[in-house]
Amino acid sequence: MGIIPKALKALTLDLQRLPGIGPKSARRIAYYMFTLPQSRLEFLSQTIKELQQSVTVCQFCRLLSDTNPCEICGDSARNPLEICVVEDNMDVFAIEKAGTYKGVYFVLGGILSPAKGIGIDDIAISALQKRVNDVLKQKNNGTVEIILALSPSTEGQTTSLYIKELFAENEKVSVTRFAIGISVGSDLDYVDSFTLQEAMKGRIKVE
Numbered sequence: 246m247g248i249i250p251k252a253l254k255a256l257t258l259d260l261q262r263l264p265g266i267g268p269k270s271a272r273r274i275a276y277y278m279f280t281l282p283q284s285r286l287e288f289l290s291q292t293i294k295e296l297q298q299s300v301t302v303c304q305f306c307r308l309l310s311d312t313n314p315c316e317i318c319g320d321s322a323r324n325p326l327e328i329c330v331v332e333d334n335m336d337v338f339a340i341e342k343a344g345t346y347k348g349v350y351f352v353l354g355g356i357l358s359p360a361k362g363i364g365i366d367d368i369a370i371s372a373l374q375k376r377v378n379d380v381l382k383q384k385n386n387g388t389v390e391i392i393l394a395l396s397p398s399t400e401g402q403t404t405s406l407y408i409k410e411l412f413a414e415n416e417k418v419s420v421t422r423f424a425i426g427i428s429v430g431s432d433l434d435y436v437d438s439f440t441l442q443e444a445m446k447g448r449i450k451v452e
């Protein structure tokens with residue numbers, strides 16, 4: 246026996262698994278949802294149900310998008326020879342909000358973490374390699390700049406180093422990072438646009 250009805254308890258537990266939602270917020274949201282009209286709840290559950298069918302992955306940068314290629318890759322004003330490598334979709338939003346970057350992206354979908362059992366095959370490293378080779382093939386005399394915007398954590402550094410080594414033998418590829426060490430990775434979303442703009446003004450070679 247409990248004072249929270251079973252269905253509300255189940256919903257609370259589900260909501261609690263979402264990022265950034267603690268037990269108290271989860272319970273508040275669950276009780277709030279109970280007060281919504283049935284039609285609103287049906288609309289909400291339908292939206293969730295169709296989420297994976299309606300969203301597609303851009304074949305070039307792996308950004309979640311309504312279209313394939315995504316809006317950024319499909320924009321002829323963007324430079325396809327500058328590829329900013331980020332951990333997830335949120336990082337792209339943060340950099341786009343700063344509004345100064347005119348290249349394209351590549352979303353790795355994670356970073357290497359031996360402790361969490363995340364290896365090379367679990368993130369899109371081979372897809373990145375293929376993407377870079379495809380761009381080089383398309384732009385015969387071009388050189389690609391890979392701008393690493395990964396977290397400064399040990400995992401982020403391991404991943405950056407791995408990517409740098411991967412292209413070390415290719416003289417048509419340079420690997421750089423933004424000049425000022427900003428807290429990138431999943432934290433990028435919290436960095437204000439001005440700091441990002443300053444950081445993106447210069448790029449330095451990854452050694």
Ligand SMILES: [Zn+2]
Nearest residue numbers: 303306315318
């Ligand atoms: Zn794209």
